[in-house]
Amino acid sequence: xALIVMKxxxxxxxxxxxxxxxxxxxxxxxxxxxxxxxxxxxxxxxxDRLIGFTREAAASGGSAIxxxxxxxxxxxxxxxxTSGLLAITLQAMGIKARSWLGxxxxxxxxxxxxxxxxxxxxxxxxxxxxxxxxxxxVPGFQGLDSLGRVTTLGRGGxxxxxxxxxxxxxxxxxxxxxxxxxxxxxxxxxxxxxxxxPRITYEEMLELASVxxxxxxxxxxELAMKxxxxxxxxxxxxxAPGTMVEDEDSEMERELIAGVAYDRNEAKVTLxxxxxxxxVVAAIFGPLAAAAINVDMIVQNIGTxxxxxxxxxxxxxxxxxxxxxxLSLDVLERARADIKHRDVLSDPAVAKVSVVGVGMRSxxxxxxxxxxxxxxxxxxxxxxxxxxxxxxxxxxxEYVELAVRVLHTAYGLDAPETDLLEPVA
Numbered sequence: 001x002a003l004i005v006m007k008x009x010x011x012x013x014x015x016x017x018x019x020x021x022x023x024x025x026x027x028x029x030x031x032x033x034x035x036x037x038x039x040x041x042x043x044x045x046x047x048d049r050l051i052g053f054t055r056e057a058a059a060s061g062g063s064a065i066x067x068x069x070x071x072x073x074x075x076x077x078x079x080x081x082t083s084g085l086l087a088i089t090l091q092a093m094g095i096k097a098r099s100w101l102g103x104x105x106x107x108x109x110x111x112x113x114x115x116x117x118x119x120x121x122x123x124x125x126x127x128x129x130x131x132x133x134x135x136x137x138v139p140g141f142q143g144l145d146s147l148g149r150v151t152t153l154g155r156g157g158x159x160x161x162x163x164x165x166x167x168x169x170x171x172x173x174x175x176x177x178x179x180x181x182x183x184x185x186x187x188x189x190x191x192x193x194x195x196x197x198p199r200i201t202y203e204e205m206l207e208l209a210s211v212x213x214x215x216x217x218x219x220x221x222e223l224a225m226k227x228x229x230x231x232x233x234x235x236x237x238x239x240a241p242g243t244m245v246e247d248e249d250s251e252m253e254r255e256l257i258a259g260v261a262y263d264r265n266e267a268k269v270t271l272x273x274x275x276x277x278x279x280v281v282a283a284i285f286g287p288l289a290a291a292a293i294n295v296d297m298i299v300q301n302i303g304t305x306x307x308x309x310x311x312x313x314x315x316x317x318x319x320x321x322x323x324x325x326x327l328s329l330d331v332l333e334r335a336r337a338d339i340k341h342r343d344v345l346s347d348p349a350v351a352k353v354s355v356v357g358v359g360m361r362s363x364x365x366x367x368x369x370x371x372x373x374x375x376x377x378x379x380x381x382x383x384x385x386x387x388x389x390x391x392x393x394x395x396x397x398e399y400v401e402l403a404v405r406v407l408h409t410a411y412g413l414d415a416p417e418t419d420l421l422e423p424v425a
Contacts, residue, residue, distance in 0.1 A: 007162035042078025068113035079139030156217035181235035256359035273342030
């Protein structure tokens with residue numbers, strides 16, 4: 001008998017019929033002899049609907065932004081509803097179950113409303129209930145701060161809730177059920193010959209999540225890696241084997257590349273003629289950080305030329321989320337007196353493409369393969385960054401799908417023709 005945390009996302013909980021399907025899966029796990037805790041998301045689209053209500057309420061008083069403490073009270077309601085409904089459905093099936101809201105355990109968090117971080121989970125009561133054969137149904141995404149106020153973890157926070165609960169309960173694993181049946185070498189909608197990975201390392205999954213793969217939320221993978229929680233990605237709508245996210249082992253080291261990811265949510269900014277002197281980089285990125293702008297790739301050219309003050313000049317290129325480009329340009333303009341750049345160029349029509357794999361540590365030529373494959377198809381690389389197991393490039397957005405297909409083939413990730421899956425809707 002194992003203690004397992006099962007997490008179901010918004011599409012899995014979207015309506016009575018799907019909640020019944022979830023309950024059927026939970027019942028089967030209980031009848032197999034396992035102790036089960038279930039973490040649920042709000043119904044698909046419900047959180048957006050609740051956020052809309054908070055905006056309308058704030059706007060009625062002339063404010064553009066709702067009070068974050070009250071915002072959390074409202075948006076946490078989506079998961080409260082699905083946890084209660086699932087508990088009722090399980091009871092109707094003859095399974096002993098109850099809901100445990102974030103404040104009832106409690107799930108203790110920081111006070112950063114709308115983006116709180118989990119600090120601890122009191123598991124004494126829930127463990128006692130589970131030991132008696134009761135299924136614990138826990139709403140994801142929510143907790144309680146030190147002042148007794150309801151908090152939420154930010155979008156996608158239910159995955160983090162599930163992993164944190166699995167760590168606190170010392171669960172055998174955390175099964176995350178979604179609308180896909182595992183982690184693929186790339187997006188099957190772009191590459192029909194993408195392969196499902198039976199397992200992947202924490203590091204690879206974290207890198208893939210950070211560069212655009214949407215299967216798992218980045219914070220949940222970080223926490224799973226830190227707490228050594230084995231995470232299995234499964235489909236709520238089929239019984240197909242999933243993908244296990246776990247520690248690296250000798251067999252996994254032989255895999256050169258785990259996958260190819262892409263992110264269209266990028267914009268490129270280049271500061272031209274920046275004085276090449278100590279402190280100028282801080283003058284650029286300090287104001288951006290103060291404005292909560294997430295800078296991603298950064299490339300600085302070697303200083304050239306000599307200005308009137310005797311220093312050289314350089315160009316600095318970086319990327320920001322596309323939605324934050326207007327704010328970024330405004331921040332840089334207001335900081336012009338401190339930076340002293342000649343000009344600023346921006347391009348919102350770019351995208352990031354990345355290859356990820358722990359095999360990069362022990363194989364040479366990975367980057368060359370990427371560069372040659374893109375060059376052969378006339379795809380120009382505008383910026384490059386690397387980590388120990390990742391290479392990312394910025395290219396024109398119009399070439400994203402071509403680049404993903406080319407790289408998938410170049411690294412030998414294509415499934416054999418006989419293994420092709422049905423097209424993904």
